[in-house]
Amino acid sequence: MTILHLRGTVLPDATPRDLWILGDRITFDRPAAAALTVADGGFLLPGLVDVHTHPGSASDQEARWDPEAFAEQIAAHRDAGTTALRFPGLLGEIPDGLREAADAPRMITAGRWLAWAGLSKSADFHTVTDDLVSAAVAEAKAHDGWCKLMGDWDFEADPVPYDVLRAVTDAVHAAGGRVAAHCQSAAGVLNASRAGVDSIEHGMGMPEECVGLMAAHGAAYVPTLTPFARRAPRTPDTPRGRLWREGHRVMLRRVREAHDAGVTVLAGTDSAPFGNVATEVEHLIAAGLPADVAVGAASWTARDFLGLPGLVEGGLADVTVYDADPRREPAVLRHPRRIVLRGRVVR
Template sequence: MLCMRGVVLPEREEREFWIDGQVLRAGRPPGGRAGREAETIVDGGWLLPGLVDVHTHPGALEPGTPFDEELLRRQLGEHRNAGVLAVRTPGTAQRMPAWVEKDPDLPHVVSAGRWLATPGRFFPGAGRDVSEAELVRAAVEEARASSGWCKVIGDWRLDEPAVPLPLLTAVAEAVHAVGGKVAVHCQTAEGARHAVLAGVDSLEHGMHLDPALLDRMAAQGTAFVPTLSAFGANADAMRAREPSVRRDLWLAGWDAMPGTVRAAHEAGVSVLAGTDSFPCGTVGGEMDWLVRAGIPAEVALGAASWTARSWLGLPGLVDGAPADLVAYTTDPTLDPGALGRPSRIVLRGRVVR
């Protein structure tokens, strides 16, 4: 019988837990169970619900390359080894294999099926290419075949038109009618505007998002996943390019993103942590970018843990929850680098580290 105690975030209360199979139990374990001696695996420090990456694409090194199930297993393992015990995959080259959620050694996966791309709006053949006339039906099909999500490529080139607002609105209404949710890739002002006005559930990237839309996002519950670390990794290379319309639009969008992310938090929008990059298991770096954008450290940590779990319908560290937790010797809100140094990782009631 495994036991642990420590300061639980975000409550900042010292608590004790024990593990009953794959379930977390609050308090001290009941005594008198023959043959089940208690083993304390965490005694002090800081306890978090498992970390979450809400925008990751394991299974292929880049869009357009073949989907590889062995690579999928390895990359999900990279997430797990970093304490990322739940992920959302907003678009992959093929639907998530059934064995993924059955494997006790891998994180919980919330999938959105295949990327849905209308002509000219994605890498050809990287996801599910559909015409605009087919998009609504395809979105419902992917939502039903996945974890309830679908992912639409809402725009592509910075100087080309986005998916029309009436069409994206029809997608959101149809998917919501069957109990699903819609994620939208958007990196142009028009694409972001259409996604918000259509009432989708999450904006992925959101470059060039108009701050005037933030109050509406908050009111209707549209989350913002800015993937700052992915953009930040490319910023220097983009600045080194010869000036062009696309380069200058990209840089203008990137330069505005930290302020937009901070304003989104202040407006009450759920800002969540997603990496959209490799290697997997680097959501701590995204938390660091969120802090640099001006989001309080504890809020940024929640974006990669308890807030993201709640948004995905997963509980935190409460009695009866799945036994998924990560322990640290120092407070990660004061030492963001601590996220890269977990002292203990427990997934589905089993000690991973």
């Protein structure tokens, strides 16, 4: 086994240190055996994380599972220094062997999108069920402890009722799992926040009171600003277009309010291009997050939320190395000098 050695300023502590990689683990104790130095200087981050990505679609416009596209898209994540991914909804099954591949990002899945049968309209890729409680518990047990619920879908439709969401959340928590909730309407976000889900995804119409509810329940906020920032300015001046634009403005306000209230804000890109979490970090900063918090949202904070140890003794051997401090120069996240994944140099 080749022992790897890296030297640099370790974030988030900003401490100059030497670390060694033994297999898939990190140690700060110098091994007796010789090591290969693969980074000398620069800034060492726990590998980047995208907590909301849906690889495997044939295209942004077509909800069709494509295993070859999935492999290409997670490779794009990896090549950008993104070493861990959470999938809150996949259209199909991960190809055999790919999840455990030595050069594949670590994957945390939540199964398929679960839609309550009472929603007025459901997209083809939603799994519609009358028994949302049983379906959610089954998905959480089968997929890394997470399930994904549609808290709402159509702007004009009633969201999933609070009592249904609360029953689902209580049952999943009792089974040791966690709930991610897609929410875009004001009523949908409010119901999910009151129900105590573990992460709110998007939150376009989020009322201000939801911030306190998320803080009280320990929920994370994943605004996925990247696709909304791209789409909102291009929407036509129609009632739906105005909803998109106003929703984007609401999300920008709530990001900073959530952080100020102690809510964990995390980085998720939600759409193509893949390997683009650096853009989400930039949007979080533009929304008012301190730069160190925004970088952490795509690195050490996200890893902690997902249960993936960072650059600590015995931590997982995922390291990205940069020439400059991304907390002061966030654009450097687009240009990793070295990427170590699962204890192997992949760049």
